[in-house]
Amino acid sequence: MPVISYIDAITEAMRDEMERDKSVFILGEDVGVRGGVFRATNGLIDLYGEDRVLDTPLTESAIVGVGIGAAAYGLRPIAEIQFADFIMPAVNQIISEAAKMRYRSNGTFQCPMVIRAPYGGGIHGALYHSQSVEALFTGVPGLKIVAPSTPYDVKGLLLSSIRDNDPVLFFEHKKLYRLIKDEVPSESYTVPIGKADVKREGSDVTVITYGLMVHYTLEAAKKLEEEGIDVHVLDLRTLIPLDKEAVLEATKRTGKVLIVHEDNKTSGFGAEVAAVIAEEAFFDLDAPIGRLCSPDVPSMPYNSKLEKAFMLNPEKIATAIRELAEL
Amino acid sequence: MPVISYIDAITEAMRDEMERDKSVFILGEDVGVRGGVFRATNGLIDLYGEDRVLDTPLTESAIVGVGIGAAAYGLRPIAEIQFADFIMPAVNQIISEAAKMRYRSNGTFQCPMVIRAPYGGGIHGALYHSQSVEALFTGVPGLKIVAPSTPYDVKGLLLSSIRDNDPVLFFEHKKLYRLIKDEVPSESYTVPIGKADVKREGSDVTVITYGLMVHYTLEAAKKLEEEGIDVHVLDLRTLIPLDKEAVLEATKRTGKVLIVHEDNKTSGFGAEVAAVIAEEAFFDLDAPIGRLCSPDVPSMPYNSKLEKAFMLNPEKIATAIRELAEL
Amino acid sequence: MKHQELGLTNEQVLEMYRYMLLARKVDEKMWLLNRAGKLPFVVSCQGQEATQIGIAYALDRQKDWLCPYYRDLGMVLLFGQTAKDQMLSAFAKKDDPNSGGRQMPNHFGDHRYRILSGSSPVTTQFLHAVGIAYAGKITGEDHVVLTSCGEGSSNQGDWHEALNFAGVHKLPVIFLVENNLYAISVPLEKQLAGGNVAERGQGYGMPGIRVDGNDVFGVYEVMKEAVERARSGEGPTLIEAVSYRLTPHSSDDDDLAYRTREEVEEAKKRDGLFVLEKYLDDHQLWTLDEKEFLNKELDVEITEAIKFAESAAHPDPTDLSKHVYA
Amino acid sequence: MKHQELGLTNEQVLEMYRYMLLARKVDEKMWLLNRAGKLPFVVSCQGQEATQIGIAYALDRQKDWLCPYYRDLGMVLLFGQTAKDQMLSAFAKKDDPNSGGRQMPNHFGDHRYRILSGSSPVTTQFLHAVGIAYAGKITGEDHVVLTSCGEGSSNQGDWHEALNFAGVHKLPVIFLVENNLYAISVPLEKQLAGGNVAERGQGYGMPGIRVDGNDVFGVYEVMKEAVERARSGEGPTLIEAVSYRLTPHSSDDDDLAYRTREEVEEAKKRDGLFVLEKYLDDHQLWTLDEKEFLNKELDVEITEAIKFAESAAHPDPTDLSKHVYA
Numbered sequence A, B: 001m002p003v004i005s006y007i008d009a010i011t012e013a014m015r016d017e018m019e020r021d022k023s024v025f026i027l028g029e030d031v032g033v034r035g036g037v038f039r040a041t042n043g044l045i046d047l048y049g050e051d052r053v054l055d056t057p058l059t060e061s062a063i064v065g066v067g068i069g070a071a072a073y074g075l076r077p078i079a080e081i082q083f084a085d086f087i088m089p090a091v092n093q094i095i096s097e098a099a100k101m102r103y104r105s106n107g108t109f110q111c112p113m114v115i116r117a118p119y120g121g122g123i124h125g126a127l128y129h130s131q132s133v134e135a136l137f138t139g140v141p142g143l144k145i146v147a148p149s150t151p152y153d154v155k156g157l158l159l160s161s162i163r164d165n166d167p168v169l170f171f172e173h174k175k176l177y178r179l180i181k182d183e184v185p186s187e188s189y190t191v192p193i194g195k196a197d198v199k200r201e202g203s204d205v206t207v208i209t210y211g212l213m214v215h216y217t218l219e220a221a222k223k224l225e226e227e228g229i230d231v232h233v234l235d236l237r238t239l240i241p242l243d244k245e246a247v248l249e250a251t252k253r254t255g256k257v258l259i260v261h262e263d264n265k266t267s268g269f270g271a272e273v274a275a276v277i278a279e280e281a282f283f284d285l286d287a288p289i290g291r292l293c294s295p296d297v298p299s300m301p302y303n304s305k306l307e308k309a310f311m312l313n314p315e316k317i318a319t320a321i322r323e324l325a326e327l
Numbered sequence C, D: 001m002k003h004q005e006l007g008l009t010n011e012q013v014l015e016m017y018r019y020m021l022l023a024r025k026v027d028e029k030m031w032l033l034n035r036a037g038k039l040p041f042v043v044s045c046q047g048q049e050a051t052q053i054g055i056a057y058a059l060d061r062q063k064d065w066l067c068p069y070y071r072d073l074g075m076v077l078l079f080g081q082t083a084k085d086q087m088l089s090a091f092a093k094k095d096d097p098n099s100g101g102r103q104m105p106n107h108f109g110d111h112r113y114r115i116l117s118g119s120s121p122v123t124t125q126f127l128h129a130v131g132i133a134y135a136g137k138i139t140g141e142d143h144v145v146l147t148s149c150g151e152g153s154s155n156q157g158d159w160h161e162a163l164n165f166a167g168v169h170k171l172p173v174i175f176l177v178e179n180n181l182y183a184i185s186v187p188l189e190k191q192l193a194g195g196n197v198a199e200r201g202q203g204y205g206m207p208g209i210r211v212d213g214n215d216v217f218g219v220y221e222v223m224k225e226a227v228e229r230a231r232s233g234e235g236p237t238l239i240e241a242v243s244y245r246l247t248p249h250s251s252d253d254d255d256l257a258y259r260t261r262e263e264v265e266e267a268k269k270r271d272g273l274f275v276l277e278k279y280l281d282d283h284q285l286w287t288l289d290e291k292e293f294l295n296k297e298l299d300v301e302i303t304e305a306i307k308f309a310e311s312a313a314h315p316d317p318t319d320l321s322k323h324v325y326a
């Protein structure tokens, strides 16, 4: 099987689906001739033309709003937001419109559209090119939210998202774009939305996480193995709908849960995961539910020392797991 | 002491502070001659003139963005968003700008501004005039978020918010505007931001809530008293910064916690409260942490039967408390 | 006669009047029902019917799309919705075709007639209209899209982004601004820097046309041209139709807090419905009998619609959780 | 001579040139440092210095405000920031006056010189500028506010809302659009429906003026008039200054993916810095010695700034949690 990078998996999924389904088209800033500032749409304009790989004006609300109109009409737009931080001008279109189209029309209109957005830090992006914005949307019924961690999951989940009949926010961790390579089938396949994945089996402490932190946690787990601590790692992959069954099962596995995410702690998605466990698996718990997250500051600074202080890493994660294991 | 309504407390707080501090001004849609569509700014244009009680164009991003500029310059704007549902076009200005102004400028600029927004339902407002939007902002460091339940708290907290040097989102439950009257001192006084309030002492079950649900919970508690269930009611009043001490103390009181809010459940602010308890007061708990919230649907419908099905009420709350008490 | 110059037959003019009158009567009835405590909320088209019918009449009702706003009762009636549909919606009944009783009245949306479901936050639909037009570019269809909003709403960011996007890609969208001189209580001069909307067109490379919104023929004329331009690939047009809001903003509003009764009475003299009625009288395009018959016919239609809607089924409480996801 | 007609002394023209050259040299050095692996990121002013200095020179540097964008190095230098400040910022050091090393370079903000702190999402600052102007209306001060963005950014919703708001209230704001023909890779014709920005002014009741951004005197002239209008209560002005972005969009960009080297070389011939240098030569406003001396002086200043910044202290990791709240 070919070994490809996280970003190549994105390109491949879009290319496959555009080939298969003429109703799929891409719109966003610099997605055409430039192939995207991260190169996710590289080469697609040559294959599918500028109408289906559309360079829009610099207007996020329009990128999403035009997408919504086209989706309601019957097409399947993939909107690229250049950096997740710049999704903010489109929040009204996402929350008031895309999320509510089906509900408000009593099921007579729908909005089958994917909004791709590179998020996350550790790349010297400073305050406005590093944010984790996913939690902002997890409380909005009508949206699905996907945040995969591996090239395999990326391709399968992006294909599922494009084929899904609801609006899907597809968050890609930009530091993973070229960091991670994986075996990925060259044919089309889907990974179901709403299913978490056990990335490592273990018996002492359960870590529930997603995105870049999956890899940092696996690194931490490897280190802790030598110390005799056996870590169970659940990769949520999809935030909404949350795979509760998998979360409760993973909790039961060890009785000790640490939730890890790069987003800041207060009202990060870890809060919802913790609340679900505290409500539905309370009697399976042997220890307080831990949350290891970035500090509650308005995103990470440009200065590399401050960025390092902000970001989680395998050492910080190992420390938190160790503490929980010793409880 | 005069007995006044929730909305009169708002008007009074603004009038007092505009009198005392010339740097305070109001901007929003229909706040001038019309005195606001809910009449919160009633009469203020006559007292302070149209420059300080400014009818803006119909543009929420501008209302907030112009406010930010004026605040950074040194004034203290109070921005009115006509319905909380319409705060969405201003999200970029709130999250990218107001919340981050101090941090990004290393403390050399600040944004002392209040954004008032009527939220909540039960008033036939349908999908777009009923939403609880507070959770959207609770994960954004740099913002303070206030949601009072009584006229007394409203006046004291609004005065604190106007005098605060950080951006404050001030959420007013619109169904409370004329529903609730209270003794309110006619002179100025402050209620501190970040302090919860025990609205009822009890020993069996702790309910943590805010807004309209405080009153519904107190009604439920009265009913349950007859059944011998003694309910402890904590009114958060401020969501951010969360009064953790009060939350942990209230948890310890009874060992059984029910979190109640009108917002939908998934990633509502109750998730954060539950997560804090599950992490920091785990050993004080005698039962799973319950969350009683509105269903995960895109806001409440116009039809009164559906609205009723959506909204919590004293009966639903009593039932949930009873179940927890019996555990 | 003006209508003949425009290629309209007498029957067509009578059809235009019929729909204007139907919209007016449905709207008036809603207010009565509101004042009688039967409907919690009304928002009106009154004073804007001539604009709405002049606009919609120039579209192809078999393939064109509407992304209307909450006052566009006239348009959706002409496109196929009925008085019954409106009453089902006003009473929030299960069979309300717009939303199954979920949305406030006048939040139109009807797949049968290619009317995109709308929301309350103003002007979001301008971008949806552009998207529907763009979809036609991809699929090779030649539908035209009409979207509309009030003049106050034309200052929202989405409005600007929509006009520019459509301008860049020369899309078949017609942007209608129904200038009724007020945004709730705020008068024109506090809303619109330039004093008018039409002039903004040229900043987006499209014609911006100002027309008397009380003159149904004038509106029809500019719209017809705009539709032809759009359909033939020449791109979008901005139309500003100036009239007056004859009612308070909604049933929750008290308009005498910000304008005088005299001003409103004055405006009523220019009411487009009245103007067209006079035209029909003056040119003897109907008999007094026909006129009376039409009025009665519509009254009956509406009375029956109300009866039907009042006794129609409510949605089931369990419907609350339906249609959140596919 | 042009500058005399505008009331500028020889010394003033030399000062203008000095700041244009300083901006250019600082910028060029940043690229060298980036290519040497010392700076992670650079975004440039190159090609827009004439616009920036022509604009800022017409403001009152003792009381007026700037809400600039990321290319406005020339402006902030003229307003008081130094090469050292830029280098502290580029190296993200503790004493970076813009943000204490928190923001990317060119995210200006300096309370000392009334430069409002800016962010990355484009055009939000347009509304802040309106707010600062409005504040003057309330406090009775007569400062003028200059805000700027690129032509691609002029399509964002906030841009529209800002111009309209300022137009309605006749506020002393000058809206500058630095049209450098590209928004990253996207050329003008895919960004701007009307083909130009200036025409949008009249839709907001304000003059919209297009000027050659490479002509520092031309820019100064229109700006001076705009400032006078603003200061005397006649309201805002929109200025579109057309030049060219001589560098890639940023150090992360490869501009040859979407434009040719020839096109860039062609544009360099019209570079405003070069145009003013030639003017100074042609009119013998300096000697060759003076010219050389200036170049050396600035080089030394920059070299020292780099040395200083490189060895300056980093923020302390514990600073991470400071200034979230008051």
Ligand SMILES: Cc1ncc(C[n+]2csc(CCOP(=O)(O)OP(=O)(O)O)c2C)c(N)n1
Binding pocket: B029, B058, B060, B082, B086, B089, C071, C120, C121, C122, C149, C150, C151, C152, C153, C154, C178, C180, C182, C183, C184, C245, C249
């Ligand atoms: C984004 C948003 N903000 C505020 C409102 C509340 N609101 C509803 S209608 C209206 C005034 C609209 O005025 P205009 O655009 O002139 O339309 P008109 O009602 O006069 O036809 C306002 C402020 C809203 N619906 N959406």
Ligand SMILES: Cc1ncc(C[n+]2csc(CCOP(=O)(O)OP(=O)(O)O)c2C)c(N)n1
Binding pocket: A029, A058, A060, A082, A086, A089, D071, D120, D121, D122, D149, D150, D151, D152, D153, D154, D178, D180, D182, D183, D184, D245, D249
């Ligand atoms: C809201 C937002 N969306 C996207 C970006 C990413 N971005 C930064 S600069 C830029 C292009 C800006 O072009 P233009 O406005 O013409 O300014 P120029 O860089 O050419 O001076 C883009 C897309 C951003 N900073 N903010």
Ligand SMILES: [Mg+2]
Binding pocket: C150, C151, C152, C178, C179, C180, C181, C182, C183, C184
């Ligand atoms: Mg209006």
Ligand SMILES: [Mg+2]
Binding pocket: D150, D151, D152, D178, D179, D180, D181, D182, D183, D184
């Ligand atoms: Mg540009």
